Amino acid sequence: xxxxxxxxxxxxxxxxxxxxxxxxxxxxxxxxxxxxxxxxxxxxxxxxxxxxxxxxxxxxxxxxxxxxxxxxxxxxxxxxxxxxxxxxxxxxxxxxxxxxxxxxxxxxxxxx
Amino acid sequence: xxxxxxxxxxxxxxxxxxxxxxxxxxxxxxxxxxxxxxxxxxxxxxxxxxxxxxxxxxxxxxxxxxxxxxxxxxxxxxxxxxxxxxxxxxxxxxxxxxxxxxxxxx
Numbered sequence: 001x002x003x004x005x006x007x008x009x010x011x012x013x014x015x016x017x018x019x020x021x022x023x024x025x026x027x028x029x030x031x032x033x034x035x036x037x038x039x040x041x042x043x044x045x046x047x048x049x050x051x052x053x054x055x056x057x058x059x060x061x062x063x064x065x066x067x068x069x070x071x072x073x074x075x076x077x078x079x080x081x082x083x084x085x086x087x088x089x090x091x092x093x094x095x096x097x098x099x100x101x102x103x104x105x106x107x108x109x110x111x112x
Numbered sequence: 113x114x115x116x117x118x119x120x121x122x123x124x125x126x127x128x129x130x131x132x133x134x135x136x137x138x139x140x141x142x143x144x145x146x147x148x149x150x151x152x153x154x155x156x157x158x159x160x161x162x163x164x165x166x167x168x169x170x171x172x173x174x175x176x177x178x179x180x181x182x183x184x185x186x187x188x189x190x191x192x193x194x195x196x197x198x199x200x201x202x203x204x205x206x207x208x209x210x211x212x213x214x215x216x217x218x
Contacts, residue, residue: 033206040121042200042210043155059207090154098143098204100157 002027004104006091012110013081021076021107023091031094032074033058033101034066036087043090049074050097081111118201118209126217131188133212135201142204144177144184149211150197158186191216 004025013019025032033048035058045058049068063085065077074093078085088108092101115138125131135144143162147155159168161177161184168175174187188195191214198211 035208040210042118043202043208045206045208048206092155097206100145100160101147101155101202101206103154103156106154 002102004091004093004102006089006104006107008107009105010108012112014112015082016080019078019081019109021078021089021091021109023074023076023104024072025074025093025102026072027093027095027102028071029093029095029102030071031097031099031101032068033092034064034074034076035090035092036060036085037090037106038087046076046089048097081109083111085109086111116201116203116207116209118212120212121210122213122215124215124217125191127193128190131191131195131214133186133199133201133214135184135186135203135209137182137203140181141184142181144204145202146175146184146186147200147202147208148197149200153197155200188214193218 007022030051034046035043037043044060046064047066049055055066090106091104094101117136119134145160146158149155159175164181165179166177172189176185193216196216198213200211201209
């Protein structure tokens with residue numbers, strides 16, 4: 001089944017404790033991206049990747065890192081999480097940047 | 113940078129009434145995509161519009177792309193409870209509107 005998977009689905013952590021949210025797709029998509037969703041603000045892009053080893057900042061990259069060492073995986077790294085990073089995070093992939101995006105199920109992160 | 117504004121933010125309708133959400137951009141868009149997110153779910157792609165003035169239909173849903181490619185609309189005829197959710201537009205380069213949350217009273 002074609003899908004985008006994210007782990008974990010839920011995470012409660014404390015300020016400053018490094019964490020990684022994994023994202024994987026099995027559709028051989030070139031384009032992958034991370035979004036955060038906050039009430040009233042819609043989906044805001046954090047980082048995106050056009051292909052392996054090619055990543056770029058989205059609209060809200062501060063406090064986040066990503067890597068794209070393999071085509072299928074695009075982890076989101078929070079080196080030192082802060083409470084303002086409490087949000088719902090979605091990973092998405094598409095064949096190219098202008099094609100329809102397939103979203104993962106989301107990761108709800110709470111930073112205390 | 114490119115801004116994509118979406119209105120209204122919320123819409124509550126009686127089942128059977130029509131619903132429309134509008135998406136407006138400050139710049140010309142290459143294309144526009146529409147997504148639906150059910151409560152507790154993830155966004156799911158509905159459609160993509162590319163051509164100026166394009167109109168596409170999916171059953172009770174009608175999507176329109178403006179002549180100047182700066183605005184778009186999604187119209188649902190005779191809403192049903194299954195239409196509940198948040199509808200997002202996304203202009204290329206990919207920036208999402210804030211979404212319109214639709215609730216339907218049976």
